[in-house]
Structure formats: structure tokens, C-alpha cells
Amino acid sequence: MEKNTVTRMSGIGDNRRNQAWGLAALGILAVVVVSLFGNSFQLQQWSQWLVFCILAISFVWVWGHGGIFSFAQVAFFGVGAYSYGIFAINLSDATGETVSAVLFAVLASVVLAILLGYFLFYGRVADVFVAIATLAVSLVFGTLMTGTADTKFRVGDAILGGFNGMTGIPSLTVWIPGREGSLSLLGAEFFAVAGAMAVVIAFVVALVRESSFGRIVGAIRENENRAYLLGIPVPFYKVCTFSISAAIAGLAGSLYAAWGNFVDPTVFDLQMATLLAVWVFAGGRSSLIGAFVGVFAIQAVSDAIATTGTTITPLILGGVLIAVVLLIPLGIVPTIMSWGQTLLTRRIEEAGDDEDLRSDTNGSLKKNIEKLPASVVPRKGMTVAVDGLGISFGGITAVDQVTIDFPSTGVHCLLGPNGAGKSTLFKLLVGLYRAQIGDIRIGGQSVTHTSASWRARNGVSIKSQVLSLFPRLTVRENLWIAAYAKSGDPRDAAAVTTDLLHWLGYDGRMAEKRADTIAHGNQQWLDIAMALSQRPTVLLLDEPTAGMGREETELMVSVAQRIGEKIPVIVVEHDMDFVRASGAPVVVLHQGKILATGTLDEIRQNPEVLNVYLGRA
Amino acid sequence: MGMDQIAILFLGIASDIASLILISLGLAIIFGMMRVINFAHGEFMMLGAFFALTCVRMGIPLWLAIVIASLGTAILGMAIEVLLIRRLYREDEATILGTFGLSLVLTQVALLLWGSSPEGIATPLGALNIGSYGLSAYRLVLIGAAGGLLLLVWIFFTRSRIGLMARASVESPEMAAALGINSAWIKTFTFVLGSALAGMGGALLAPTVAITAKMGTAFVTQAFVTVVVGGAGVVTGTGTASVVLGTIERLVSTLAGPIAGIAAVLIVAIIVIRILPTGVSGKWKKIL
Numbered sequence: 001m002e003k004n005t006v007t008r009m010s011g012i013g014d015n016r017r018n019q020a021w022g023l024a025a026l027g028i029l030a031v032v033v034v035s036l037f038g039n040s041f042q043l044q045q046w047s048q049w050l051v052f053c054i055l056a057i058s059f060v061w062v063w064g065h066g067g068i069f070s071f072a073q074v075a076f077f078g079v080g081a082y083s084y085g086i087f088a089i090n091l092s093d094a095t096g097e098t099v100s101a102v103l104f105a106v107l108a109s110v111v112l113a114i115l116l117g118y119f120l121f122y123g124r125v126a127d128v129f130v131a132i133a134t135l136a137v138s139l140v141f142g143t144l145m146t147g148t149a150d151t152k153f154r155v156g157d158a159i160l161g162g163f164n165g166m167t168g169i170p171s172l173t174v175w176i177p178g179r180e181g182s183l184s185l186l187g188a189e190f191f192a193v194a195g196a197m198a199v200v201i202a203f204v205v206a207l208v209r210e211s212s213f214g215r216i217v218g219a220i221r222e223n224e225n226r227a228y229l230l231g232i233p234v235p236f237y238k239v240c241t242f243s244i245s246a247a248i249a250g251l252a253g254s255l256y257a258a259w260g261n262f263v264d265p266t267v268f269d270l271q272m273a274t275l276l277a278v279w280v281f282a283g284g285r286s287s288l289i290g291a292f293v294g295v296f297a298i299q300a301v302s303d304a305i306a307t308t309g310t311t312i313t314p315l316i317l318g319g320v321l322i323a324v325v326l327l328i329p330l331g332i333v334p335t336i337m338s339w340g341q342t343l344l345t346r347r348i349e350e351a352g353d354d355e356d357l358r359s360d361t362n363g364s365l366k367k368n369i370e371k372l373p374a375s376v377v378p379r380k381g382m383t384v385a386v387d388g389l390g391i392s393f394g395g396i397t398a399v400d401q402v403t404i405d406f407p408s409t410g411v412h413c414l415l416g417p418n419g420a421g422k423s424t425l426f427k428l429l430v431g432l433y434r435a436q437i438g439d440i441r442i443g444g445q446s447v448t449h450t451s452a453s454w455r456a457r458n459g460v461s462i463k464s465q466v467l468s469l470f471p472r473l474t475v476r477e478n479l480w481i482a483a484y485a486k487s488g489d490p491r492d493a494a495a496v497t498t499d500l501l502h503w504l505g506y507d508g509r510m511a512e513k514r515a516d517t518i519a520h521g522n523q524q525w526l527d528i529a530m531a532l533s534q535r536p537t538v539l540l541l542d543e544p545t546a547g548m549g550r551e552e553t554e555l556m557v558s559v560a561q562r563i564g565e566k567i568p569v570i571v572v573e574h575d576m577d578f579v580r581a582s583g584a585p586v587v588v589l590h591q592g593k594i595l596a597t598g599t600l601d602e603i604r605q606n607p608e609v610l611n612v613y614l615g616r617a
Numbered sequence: 618m619g620m621d622q623i624a625i626l627f628l629g630i631a632s633d634i635a636s637l638i639l640i641s642l643g644l645a646i647i648f649g650m651m652r653v654i655n656f657a658h659g660e661f662m663m664l665g666a667f668f669a670l671t672c673v674r675m676g677i678p679l680w681l682a683i684v685i686a687s688l689g690t691a692i693l694g695m696a697i698e699v700l701l702i703r704r705l706y707r708e709d710e711a712t713i714l715g716t717f718g719l720s721l722v723l724t725q726v727a728l729l730l731w732g733s734s735p736e737g738i739a740t741p742l743g744a745l746n747i748g749s750y751g752l753s754a755y756r757l758v759l760i761g762a763a764g765g766l767l768l769l770v771w772i773f774f775t776r777s778r779i780g781l782m783a784r785a786s787v788e789s790p791e792m793a794a795a796l797g798i799n800s801a802w803i804k805t806f807t808f809v810l811g812s813a814l815a816g817m818g819g820a821l822l823a824p825t826v827a828i829t830a831k832m833g834t835a836f837v838t839q840a841f842v843t844v845v846v847g848g849a850g851v852v853t854g855t856g857t858a859s860v861v862l863g864t865i866e867r868l869v870s871t872l873a874g875p876i877a878g879i880a881a882v883l884i885v886a887i888i889v890i891r892i893l894p895t896g897v898s899g900k901w902k903k904i905l
Contacts, residue, residue, distance in 0.1 A: 069710055116887070123891040128654055131713055132841045133890060135656075139838040140883045147876040270834050274721050281714055315725040321718030325711050326704060 016210055023289070024203035031195030035188045043191040047259055049299050050194040054201055054252035056279045056291035061205050062245035064286030065214070067221030068238065069127065071135035071273050072116060076109040076246040078141055078267040080253025082160075083108040085169040085263055090156040096182040097175040102254045109250025110243050117239035124235070135273060142268030165264025172258040194255055201248060202288045208244075212490045217241050219481045222470035229430065229464070230485040230534065231456030271314060278321045284331025293333055372532075372562050373499035381408040381567030382443030382459060382537040389428060389438035390592075398424040400592035401438065408443075411564040411582045414572045415603070416589035417612060422572045423465055425589070426540050429570075430462045431455045442538060457486065459537030463528050463544060465572070471516035475506055475526055478515050482530035493533075500529045520547055528556075532563070539563060541571045545578050557581040576600075588612075621748025626871065628747075632756040634863030635763035639822060640836050641843035641855050642766060643815030648844055649851040650787055650807045652709075653702065656716040658840055659833025660723035661812050665690050665819030666828045667731055673738050679824070686820035687813045694812025698805050706804070720833065727830035735827040755824060762821055763859075766814065771852045783807055842886045848896020857897045862886070 035043065055077050062070050087101035116137065120130055149162025160166055172185045172193065185193055208214045220227045220234055228234045257263045266272065275298070283294025298320070302313045328335050384406040391399050399421045406412055414422045427433045429440060431452035440448045447455055470478050479500050483493035501507045504525055510518065515526060528544060541560070545553045557578055560569050564584075573579055579586060579600055586603050588595045596606045603609055644658040655661075668689040672682035701719065705711040742754040774780035786793040786800045794800055819836070826832065843862060847854030862882050870878030889897065 069713065119887045119891040123894040125890050125894045128652070128709055128713075129845055129890065129894070129896075131709075132654055133845050133887070136838055136841040136845065136886070137883065139834060140842075140879060143835070143838065143879055144876055147879070270720070270837075274717055277714055277717060312725060312729075314721045318718040318721030318725065321721070322701065322715055325715045325718065326701075329708075329711060 017207065020203055020206040024199055027199035027202070028196060031192055031199060035192040035195065038188070038191070040187050043188050045303070047191045047194050048256070049295050050191070050198045051252050051255045051259060052275075052279065052295045052299065053198045053292050054194075054255065055249055055276060056283070056295050057198070057202050057205060057288060058245040058248035058252065059276055059280045060286060060288055060291050061248065062241060063280065064284075065209055065221065066217050066238070066241040066245070068242060069131040070242065070245065071131060071138055072113070072242075073245060073249045073276060074268055074273045075134070075138040075141050076113060076249035077253040077256070077272070078138070078145075078263075078265075079112055080105040080109045080250030081257040081263040081267055082145070082166065082253075083250070084254035084257045085166045086155045086158040088170045088258070089158040089166075089168065092170045092173060096173070098170050098173045098258065099175075101170075102172070102251065102258075105254035106247050106250045109246040109253070113243040113246030114239060117242040121235040121238040121242070138268050138273060139270065142265045145265040145268065161264070163265065165262055167262055169257050169261045169263065171261060172255065190259060194259075197251070197255070198292070201251075202291070205248075206288055212484060213240075215477065215481060216484070219470050219473065219477075222472055223468060226468040226470065227481075227485070228453050229432075229456055229462060229468070230482050230530070231453045232485045233453055274314075274317060274321065278317055278324075280331075282320065282324050282332055284334040287331065287333040287337075290331055290333035294331075297332070371503070372559070373496075373503050375496050375499045376532050376535055378535050378537060378539075378563065378566045380537065383408045383441075384429070384538055384568055384570070385441040385444075386425075386429070387439045387441070389425070389435050389440060391424065391428060391433055391436045397592050399428060402589070402592070402594055404587055404594065406568045406570060408568060409564060409566060411560045411569045411571060411584040413579045413582065413584045413586045414570065414589060415574075415579065415586055416595070419591075420589040421592040422589055423542060424592075426462065426542055426572065429540060430460055456534070460540070461531040461534045461536035461538070462540040463531045463542060465542040465546070467523050467527055469515040469523060469527060469530075472514055474512050475515055475518065476501060476511040478526060478530060479533050483533040486534040496533050496535075500533055504529055521552060524548065528559075537567055539567060539569045541569065541573075543572055543574065545573065545575050550577070553578055554581065619748060621750055624747050625750045625752060626867075628752055628756065629871070630864050630867045631760050633867045634859045635756075635760040636822060637839060637843050637859035637863045638763040638767060638855060639759065639818035641840040641847070641859065642770065642851075643811040643813070643818060644840045645844050645847065645851050645855040646770065646814060647808055647811035649849045649854070650783055650811075651804055652849075653706070653712050653808075654716070655811065656713060656837070657697075657720035657723055657833075658815055659835070659837030660720045660727075661690050661694065661815035661833075662819030662822075662836045663727060663828075663830065663833040664693065664723065665816030666823035666826075666832065667727060668816065669820035669823045670731075670736055670738055670828055679738065679741055683817060683820040687817035690816025690819075691809050691813035694809045695805065697812075698808040702808060703801070703805070720837075724830050724833060731830060733830065735829045737827060738824040740824040753825075759821060759825070766817075767852055767856055770814075774851070779803075779806065842882060844896075846886050846889050846896055848893070848898035850896070850898025854896055854898030861897075
């Protein structure tokens with residue numbers, strides 16, 4: 001069984017991986033052929049374009065896959081170029097090669113990315129701010145370098161040169177074992193090396209996207225909050241994503257300096273940032289092939305305009321950017337591919353029927369409901385103790401010194417009118433809000449001051465009131481990410497995923513559908529299954545039956561009871577059918593305080609509860 | 618340090634703060650009220666400066682030229698909102714890229730219209746002597762204009778009907794729409810207001826800088842840093858951030874040179890967003 005699941009999970013990736021191998025082989029072949037037969041002028045120009053392709057790939061990775069709109073790519077590119085220059089000018093005479101300078105340039109860019117990323121992502125800066133902050137960083141770098149005209153601004157033999165730039169940067173030079181002296185790569189040789197590097201980097205990025213790490217990065221792009229609540233250390237992953245992009249951009253920068261033997265502050269300026277945005281946006285933000293297509297198409301057009309002797313290139317570039325934004329927001333390559341796909345799927349849909357895509361999966365759930373897969377049955381629950389817990393917002397005390405003890409098993413219901421503080425209490429329990437007073441203990445251990453992702457990793461799972469999925473990932477990927485976030489074991493996560501898909505009756509084509517395209521009821525079950533796939537020790541369900549019919553509500557009761565045999569399942573619910581059927585003990589909250597506790601029947605006799613619910617003063 | 622030196626330093630700080638306010642107010646209004654980052658903000662300022670230059674060359678007094686320049690950028694802003702920005706509201710990234718493309722187009726158009734050599738407007742009002750130091754008296758005008766504009770914006774958004782409606786649409790778009798506030802119209806209006814203020818800032822600063830088609834970049838860098846530090850609060854955020862950054866820049870560049878000044882501002886800005894990710898005004902949860 002497990003063997004089968006593993007191959008299944010890697011099945012999707014395999015397809016894309018095979019494609020990547022094929023395209024990489026084709027790419028290398030093309031580079032070799034062109035470098036052998038191209039004329040030298042053309043090769044010189046195309047070499048530069050290939051360097052730009054590498055820069056574009058860094059943007060495809062960080063923006064298209066990571067969802068971070070980072071203009072800092074320009075800063076990394078420039079820092080890479082200047083660092084290569086400084087290192088190579090000072091040391092290439094001694095070492096006889098400049099490969100070490102390339103490595104130094106990559107390192108310098110990565111260090112910058114870690115510093116900048118720490119401030120941006122550990123501060124949890126909003127997305128728009130990331131765009132302007134990173135652009136400001138790039139532009140300030142440009143201003144700084146422009147200000148270094150005085151020859152006192154130098155590092156060893158390398159004169160920064162201010163507005164005029166740094167000159168006399170050595171070409172890319174390698175030392176080949178068994179060969180006399182070192183070899184400077186010029187012309188066709190440089191083209192071949194740059195081309196091979198561009199292809200290999202695109203290939204590696206394609207593989208990384210399919211790796212466990214890459215999947216998590218994609219999940220953060222799709223829904224940062226859910227990722228955080230699943231226990232993924234989001235800032236750490238973002239800094240890693242950012243640093244990888246910096247390594248690629250820094251490499252591109254060093255090759256740029258080696259290619260032109262020159263670098264000036266224009267590498268940091270607005271036009272460079274625009275060019276990068278135009279290439280990638282025109283090509284398609286998440287398409288690696290698009291990075292190549294974008295660079296070559298845009299550069300060919302702007303060169304053609306430049307040869308006519310006019311200076312309207314930027315006008316055209318700006319116009320192209322606006323046109324793409326307005327007319328083909330997906331970009332050239334994805335748009336063409338989606339046309340192809342539409343043609344293809346239409347043919348398939350005509351041929352086959354779509355039975356398993358219908359939303360009715362209750363039948364399967366009903367059959368399986370008693371057999372919650374062994375792989376996700378929680379081992380052992382933990383007690384949850386809330387002691388004098390309180391939080392207020394402005395003048396409103398949302399949770400007012402609440403004290404409750406939940407034993408380590410069983411279903412427990414929280415009731416109360418709107419605004420009673422139920423969801424706020426949940427947010428305090430998972431760590432989205434920090435308690436202002438009081439204490440939360442899980443399994444006897446105080447967790448009051450721990451982060452939400454720490455609590456998730458330590459067994460607290462929540463299904464929030466509002467659906468929270470990774471919309472553009474498949475059903476299977478959603479489950480896999482939730483399981484992997486907890487276990488850190490891709491094989492185990494794949495096994496859990498397959499078991500849950502089978503249990504839900506979503507195996508088959510449903511598993512490969514995007515989460516935002518399935519029926520609402522199915523999304524609700526998927527959301528709950530994601531919480532289950534973490535093998536929680538405490539499960540919080542905020543209105544799990546919202547929008548469900550009677551039959552599905554009954555199923556939900558059985559599921560909650562089944563899980564409640566092992567761990568505490570705390571449910572916020574308005575649906576009295578659910579509360580009655582579950583037979584669970586009830587806590588009623590009102591205006592942030594506990595109003596009553598007991599069985600549903602006891603609660604119904606309680607005059608204070610009746611007053612609150614019936615509006616009697 | 619003599620009294621005159623201290624007075625000059627303080628005036629220098631005040632004038633740097635005033636420049637930052639003039640540079641960032643238009644961007645801050647559009648960002649604070651619409652959550653749109655106008656990457657072409659620097660180009661609106663550049664056009665304001667060129668409009669003022671053209672007027673002055675035609676013999677129009679500078680004061681009137683500044684008013685005409687802001688009207689000019691207001692009209693341009695309206696055209697751009699209707700033709701471009703309005704179609705991009707649904708997505709943050711689209712507005713970033715769209716206005717980014719626009720900045721390139723506007724720069725190039727300016728280059729074609731006014732050429733690439735730097736131009737200038739003579740600084741009016743002559744010099745002000747304090748002890749053995751001199752200072753352009755126009756700096757005082759800039760300080761007054763910055764304070765006045767900040768106050769006017771505050772009064773406009775708290776006292777006027779349109780200002781209140783604009784704030785209502787930011788706070789709760791659905792509720793505002795349900796009350797019959799036309800949010801599309803409000804957005805157009807806000808964008809026009811932001812463009813006019815950008816143009817006015819550019820025109821006011823025009824006599825103190827070299828006017829070129831590419832001057833927008835320098836402005837936009839400073840405006841971005843100010844808005845990042847200030848956050849979405851239009852008046853409070855911009856005001857506080859300008860005071861903090863202006864003071865730091867002037868002090869550090871006086872002590873250690875202009876490059877150190879720029880670097881200091883960047884470092885302070887990055888540290889501030891680590892501590893206050895939504896800017897200084899984010900903590901206050903206020904729109905203004």
C-alpha cells in the first residue's frame with residue numbers, strides 16, 4: 001500500500017520532472033549548436049541576453065513561485081556585478097581564474113538577501129510594502145554608487161568610479177586541469193558557458209519547485225495564513241526563497257560584469273527594474289520557459305528599435321508593460337499554453353464522462369466513516385486548560401477571564417450568540433492572538449507565550465470558521481502540505497494523503513482538481529481533512545457544519561465522535577442538531593464570560609441562557 | 618557652535634522635512650486612501666516641475682505657474698485613472714506593473730518634449746542672512762507650504778463632505794456603497810487629488826533642483842522610503858516619517874557627508890519596518 005502511495009504522490013511531479021529533463025537537454029543542445037555556428041557579433045549580444053535570462057529566472061522563482069514581489073533582484077544583480085569586479089580585479093592576477101570571484105559575488109548577494117529578508121519577513125511586512133521597500137533599496141544602492149566618483153572610494157585596486165562605473169574588470173577565466181595556463185572565456189565560449197548555466201539553473205529551479213521545500217514555498221504563496229497555522233515557519237521559508245533568488249541574481253550580475261568588463265550604477269536603476277518586470281511579466285510570471293521567451297522577445301524588439309536611431313525604446317517598453325497588464329495578464333507563454341490546454345481538455349471531456357467530479361461524495365464517506373484511516377488516527381490526546389484567560393480590543397473585552405478545563409478525550413461544544421467571544425477564544429488557543437492575562441496549558445505545559453506555528457507543530461490543529469485552503473493547488477497537494485508541515489517526512493505525508501483521499505472518496509480525478517474548483521461542501525471536508533492529516537493531539541473545529549445539509553451534519557458528528565475517542569475535539573457550533581447528536585458537554589459564552597456549563601438539556605433549562613438567546617433582559 | 622550655526626542647522630532640518638512632505642504627500646494619499654502604489658509618482662512630480670518651467674518661460678509669475686502645474690497634473694491624473702488605473706484595482710501586482718510602465722512612458726515623453734539637458738528656474742526671494750551664514754529665503758516658503766498642505770489635507774478629510782465619504786469608502790467599501798457613496802467616483806477623485814499634490818510638490822521644488830526628465834527617480838525613492846516608514850496614515854504617517862527621516866538625513870550628512878546621510882536613512886527605514894511592519898501610523902490604526 002505504502003509503496004503504491006509514494007509512487008502516486010511523486011506521479012504528478014514525475015511528469016513535470018521528465019518534461020524538465022527533456023527541455024534541459026534540448027536547451028543545452030541548442031546552446032551548443034548556436035555557439036558553433038552563430039556569427040560572433042550575434043553571439044556577443046546573445047551572451048548578454050542569456051545573462052539577463054538568468055536574472056529573469058531569479059524573478060520567476062521569487063515572484064512566480066514564491067509570491068514575493070521583489071524589486072531587490074536588481075540590487076542583488078548589481079551587488080553581484082560590483083562584487084565580482086572588486087574580487088576579480090584584486091585577486092585574479094594571483095589566482096589565475098575568476099571562478100572564485102563568481103562565488104564571492106553569489107555569496108555577497110546571499111548575505112544581503114539574508115539581512116534584508118530578515119528585516120522584511122520576520123517583521124511580517126505586508127506584500128505591497130515588500131515591493132516598494134525592495135525597489136527603494138535598489139534605487140538607494142544606485143544613488144550610493146553614483147556618489148563614489150572620488151578615487152578615495154576604492155577596494156584594493158578596484159576603483160568604484162561613481163557615475164562612470166568600474167572599468168577593467170577581468171573576463172570570466174577558468175583554470176582547466178592538465179592545460180597550460182588559464183583560459184579566458186570570450187565570444188562563443190562565453191556564450192556556451194552562459195547558455196549552459198542558464199539552462200541548468202532553469203532546470204534546477206524546475207526540480208526545486210517540485211521538491212518538498214518547493215511545494216511548501218508554493219503553499220505559502222497561495223495562503224500564507226493557513227501555512228502559518230499548519231505549523232510552517234513562514235518567515236524562515238521566505239528568507240530561504242529570497243536568498244535562493246539572490247544567489248541566482250548575484251550569479252547573473254557577476255556574469256554581466258565579466259561579459260562587459262564593466263559595471264556602472266545603471267544596473268540599480270529604474271529602467272533595469274522595469275526591464276526585469278517586462279521580461280518576466282510578458283513571458284509569464286511562473287513560466288521558466290517564459291523567462292527565456294520574454295528576454296529574447298523584448299530584447300530583440302528593443303534592439304530593432306534602437307537600430308533605427310530613435311530613442312523611443314523606453315516608450316515602447318513601458319507601452320508593452322501596460323499592454324500586457326491590460327490585455328494578457330497571464331503572460332505570453334502561459335496564455336499560449338492555456339489555449340493548447342483548452343483544445344486538449346475539450347477533446348477529453350467530449351470523450352469521457354465526469355462522474356467522479358460531481359460533488360456527491362457522501363456515499364463514499366458514509367461507507368468509510370467508521371474506518372478513519374489508521375495512519376491518521378491520533379495516538380493520544382492532551383488536556384487543554386484555560387485559566388483566567390483574557391484579551392480586550394480597544395474598549396471591548398472579547399474574552400473576560402475565562403477558565404475551562406477540557407479533558408484529554410471527548411467532544412466539547414462551545415455555544416453562544418454572535419460576538420460572545422468563541423472565535424476569539426479559539427484564536428487565543430491556537431496563538432493567533434496573544435493573551436493579555438491568564439494562562440493556557442496544553443498537556444499540562446504552559447503554551448501562553450508560544451507562536452501559532454509552534455503550537456501547530458506540537459499538536460494543536462484548527463479548522464477555522466472561514467474556509468482556508470491553498471486555492472490553486474490540487475486537493476492532493478493541499479492534504480500533502482498539511483501532513484508534511486507536521487511530520488516533515490514526504491513519504492509519510494504521501495501515505496497519509498492517499499489514505500485520507502480514499503477515506504473522503506476523493507481518490508480518482510477529484511484528487512488532481514484545483515481546490516478552488518471543487519464544490520463548497522467538498523472544500524469544507526478538505527479543510528477538516530487537512531487538520532486531521534496533522535495527527536493532532538487537540539482538534540479545534542470552528543463551525544464545521546456551516547453550509548452542510550442534514551446528512552452531512554450527521555457524518556460530521558460521527559467523525560467528531562470517532563476522533564474524540566482519542567483526543568479532545570472542541571467545536572464551536574450554532575447548529576443545535578450537531579450539538580444534540582454529539583451528546584457533548586456544552587459551555588455557553590456570553591460577552592466574553594462563561595454563562596453556563598452542562599449537558600444540552602441542562603443548558604436548555606438554564607434561565608440565564610434562555611434570557612440571552614431569547615433576548616429577555 | 619555659534620547661535621547662527623545652530624539656527625542654520627535647524628532651518629536646514631526643517632527644510633529637509635518640508636521637502637520630504639512635499640515629495641511624499643501625493644503618494645501617501647493615493648496609497649492611504651486607495652491602497653494603490655503609484656510607481657509613476659516621481660514622473661507626476663517631474664511633469665509638475667516642467668509645467669511650471671514652461672509657464673515661467675512664458676512670463677507667468679512662479680506662484681501662478683505652480684497652481685497651473687498642479688491643475689495640469691490633476692487633469693493628467695484624471696485621464697490616467699480613467700484609462701488605466703481603474704482597470705487594475707482588482708490586483709495589487711497589476712497596479713504596480715501598470716504604473717511602472719506608465720513611469721517609463723512619461724519619462725520618455727518628457728524627454729521628447731523638453732530634451733535631455735537640465736533646465737532650471739531661478740530661485741526667487743534672494744538670500745536670508747543669519748549671522749555669517751546665508752540661506753535661500755525660498756526655503757522658508759517651502760517650509761510654510763509643506764505645513765500648510767499637510768493642514769489643508771487634514772481639514773479636507775475631516776471636515777469636508779467629500780473627504781468624509783472618501784474615508785468611509787476606505788473603512789468599509791460595502792457599507793459606503795450601501796449608503797449610496799459612489800466609490801468609483803471617490804477613487805477617481807482621490808487619484809486626481811494625489812496627482813495634483815504630486816504636481817504641486819514638483820513645481821514647488823522646481824526652483825531648488827535641476828529639472829530633467831529623469832528627476833522622478835530621485836523623488837520616488839524618497840517618497841517610497843517615507844511612505845514605508847510612515848505607513849498608510851496620510852497626514853500622521855507622512856508627517857512623522859518626514860520629521861524622523863529629514864532630521865536623520867540632515868544630521869548625518871552634515872556630520873559625515875551626503876552618502877552617509879542616504880545610507881543612514883535606508884538603514885533607519887529598514888529597522889523601522891522590522892519593528893513596525895505597517896509603518897509608524899500602522900500602530901495607530903488611523904487613516905489620516
